[in-house]
Each structure stands twice: as C-alpha cells, then as structure tokens.
Amino acid sequence: MLLALSVLLVLTVGGCACVWWAARGGPRWTRPVAKATLAAGRLARKTDIRSNSTGQNMGD
Template sequence: MMLLALSGILVLTVGGCVCVWWAARGGPRWTRVVSAATLATGELTRRASRYDRNPSGQDD
C-alpha cells in the first residue's frame, strides 16, 4: 500500500514538473493552472521545511 502511495506522489510530482515546463513554453491554459498549483505546493513545502529546521519561526 505504501509503495502505491509513493508511486502516486511520484507521478503527480513528475506531471507537475512537466506542466511547469510546458506552461513556460506557452502551453494550453490547463497547464498554466497545474503549473501554478505545483509551484505553490513547492513553495509551501519549502517554507514548512524551513520552519521545521528553525523552530523559533525566524528565517536566517
């Protein structure tokens, strides 16, 4: 079951990266929507991991 979940996450990640690449080259509207969602998710993940490393909540 865990392998299936990780495989699904991998497929979504690769698909999101492809949409970011395609949208940067003028792809259809839906690729720009998926691209924005992918970039926003990446930013949230980056901020969460930064917060985990610095519990005081202060950025270096």
C-alpha cells in the same frame, strides 16, 4: 505505502512537466496546474524551513 509514494512521484513529475510546458506556451490547462505545483513547492519549502529552524533537522 508503495502505491502512495508512486502516486506522489507521478504527481510531482507531472506537475514539473506542466510548469515546463506552461512556460513554453503550452495549452491553457497547463497554467493552473503549473501554478498549483509552484504553490505546493513554496508551501513545502516554507514547512521545511520552519521545521529546520525549530531544531528538528534529522540530517544533523
């Protein structure tokens, strides 16, 4: 489990770095990685909004 979370953390940080780098005119390969990272963030946000709207918010 720790290995899976570590990999997820590395992918997240790397994706954020690619978004930052691509916005500043980085290499060509950073653009598709940045697009994929932003799409994954939108999907995660949309999924979170759906789960909160159905009353499954664990923070309350």
